[in-house]
Amino acid sequence: MDENTIICRCSDVTLKEIRELISQGYVTYDEIKRLTRIGMGPCQGKTCGQLVLREIAAATGQSIADLSFHNIRPPVVGVKLHLIAEEAEKHED
Amino acid sequence: MKTKADIVIIGAGISGCSIAYNLAKRGAKNIVVIEKSFICSGSTGACGAGFRMQWGTEMNCRMSKFSTEFFENANDILEYDGDIELxxxxxxxxxxxxxxxxxxxxxxxxxxxxxxxxxxxxxxxxxxxxxxxxxxxxxxxxxxxxxxFLNPHKTTDAYYKAAKRLGVEFYTYTEVTGIRVENGRIMGVETNKGNIETRIVVNAANGWAQGLAKLVGVELPLxxxxxxxxxxxxxxxxxxxxxxxxxxxxxxxxxxxxxxxxxxxxxxxxxxxxxxxxxxxxxxxxxxxxxxxxxxxxxxxxxxxxxLYNMSPDRQPIYDKVDGIEGFYVACGFSGHGFMFGPVTGTVMAEMILGLEPTIDASRLRLSRFAEGNLFTEPSVV
Missing domain, CATH: 3.30.9.10 (D-Amino Acid Oxidase, subunit A, domain 2)
Structure with a gap:
């Protein structure tokens, strides 16, 4: 595959950047995320997560099932802050 | 894994990595950093990525000025191949x-x-x-x-890589299970991956610092x-x-x-x-x-x-050695601003451990200040 392929569409991270970090010893999703912002954007890793895990698995010989993904944190999809504020205020008093 | 080290640092956030780098830069050898997860996986990696000099106590002002001046040149000083995004x-x-x-x-x-x-x-x-x-x-x-603003992951990575180049060894996914003390002296560290003999242990575990100190019977006021x-x-x-x-x-x-x-x-x-x-x-x-x-x-x-914020009674860190347990050092209690104090933490602790003349007088941040009632509370903390 072309190494300039974008793996993370939220933060424009390429396959080359991922492979370079793996070769430097950053072999968990969490470490790669923190150095590249992969999985930190609006998709929260829903698009790129499996692709990164596949690269780690291929490079380290582990099975994808044995690798850990980042913690799933709220919200599930992006929500405008003022909508949350308005809803919260409605339920007060 | 090594079975002997001169200095074992526990925790590989900004504090542990900066202490390791500063020790190695001053010529200390045979340094090991133990981290239960990955580098920067704890409080540093979860922080708000800001640094400031607008504090209310003179100590915090001096320490943050020292740290800011370091951050301004950190890419060059640490010879980082990335960018700390200052x-x-x-x-x-x-x-x-x-x-x-x-x-x-x-x-x-x-x-x-x-x-x-x-x-x-x-x-x-x-x-x-x-x-x-x-x-x-x-x-x-x-x-x-x-x-x-400063990227905490990249800044910690810069310290980590610089320390590694100076010979520091990092053991990640390694958890400390015990600290051996004999006759009031540190003798070694036990982990889930093996034991290391050492005479010096530095507790840089921030949120987990008081739990770690309990392993040697020390109650930290955190x-x-x-x-x-x-x-x-x-x-x-x-x-x-x-x-x-x-x-x-x-x-x-x-x-x-x-x-x-x-x-x-x-x-x-x-x-x-x-x-x-x-x-x-x-x-x-x-x-x-x-x-x-x-x-x-x-x-x-x-x-x-x-x-995790690791809260101290006056919301300022503790930089000290622990009385009664020779070779046990603590750098903890950062109360939510350990990341931005990374450079001063490393400098103060390395000079203290190696017995060098201090660049910055941090004696007010001694552990005994709480027992002495000698507090000077930082008013400006979110």
Whole structure:
């Protein structure tokens, strides 16, 4: 595959950047995320997560099932802050 | 894994990595850093990514000035192949009561005595600096243009790589299970991957520091509590400085990447090691931002997370060796600002451990100050 392929569409991270970090010893999703912002954007890793895990698995010989993904944190999809504020205020008093 | 080391540091956040680097740079050899997860996986990696010199105690002002001057040149000094993303676009501290404003004025006197270029600004000027700020609810503001943003993951990575090049060994996914003490002296560290003989142990575990100290029967006057943060989708640049408020309970900054990172404190958090996310925080944060900076309320939150503050009684760190256990050092109790104090932490601890003349006098941050009743509480912490 072309190494300039974008793996993370939220933060424009390429396959080359991922492979370079793996070769430097950053072999968990969490470490790669923190150095590249992969999985930190609006998709929260829903698009790129499996692709990164596949690269780690291929490079380290582990099975994808044995690798850990980042913690799933709220919200599930992006929500405008003022909508949350308005809803919260409605339920007060 | 090595079975012998001269110095074992526990914790590979900014503090542990900076201590390791500073020791190695001063010629110490045979240094090991033990981390139960990966590098920067704890409090540093969950922090708000800001650094400031606008403090209320002279000690914090001096330490943050020292650290800021290091950050300004850190890419070069640490010979980093990446970028720590330093951006000195200021901190705007906002007050909504006369009492808080008076505190800002007092703080600025302390800051000026330390050579920090902070100043009071009018609400008109505050509005020029941050056009979407709702100044109707404010009484005044203070500003320092040399405060700013710094990427915690990259900064810790820069220290980690520099320390590694100087020969420091890092054992990640390795958990300390015991610390061996004989006749009041450190003899070794036990981990789930093997034991290491050593005469010096440095506790740089922040949120886990008091638990670690208990392994050798030492009670540190610290507790840990969850502090939550959220981040929005990235947008075009629209806010230069961090906006911070103690009474309104808020800090919010646009990162160079474009997202906004914001947090606030929650009263009544349990004193434990939980870092789960709560709906309550999301609601309170959304209400605060909508009131103070309504334009940011139009953005989507994409993730919330949490990290641990390791709180000391006067909200300032402890840098010391522990009486009664020779070779046991502590650098903890950062109370939410350990990341931005990384450079001074490494320098103070390395000089203390190696018996060198201190570059900066941090003796006020000794452990015994609590028993002596010699506290000097930092007033300006979110």
């Amino acid at each position: 951006r000195q676009s200021g901190y705007l501290m906002i007050a909504n009561t006369e009492k808080e404003l008076a505190q800002f004025k007092k703080n600025i006197e302390v800051q000026h005595a330390c050579g920090i270029p902070s100043r009071m600004v009018s609400l008109d000027e505050a509005k020029e600096i941050v056009p979407h700020l709702n100044t109707d609810i404010l009484s005044g503001a203070a500003y320092c243009g040399k405060d700013g 507790y840990s509590e969850r502090h939550q943060i959220l981040v929005t989708e990235p947008v075009e640049p629209m806010q230069d400085p961090m906006v911070m408020a103690f009474n309104l309970n808020l800090y919010v900054q646009q990162t160079p990447h474009g997202s906004f990172i914001m947090g606030r404190s929650d009263a009544g958090e349990p004193r434990d090691l939980r870092i789960t996310s709560s709906w309550h925080f999301l609601e309170e944060m959304a209400k605060t931002i909508d009131k103070v900076l309504p334009a940011i309320g139009k953005l989507r939150v994409v993730r919330q997370w949490a990290g």
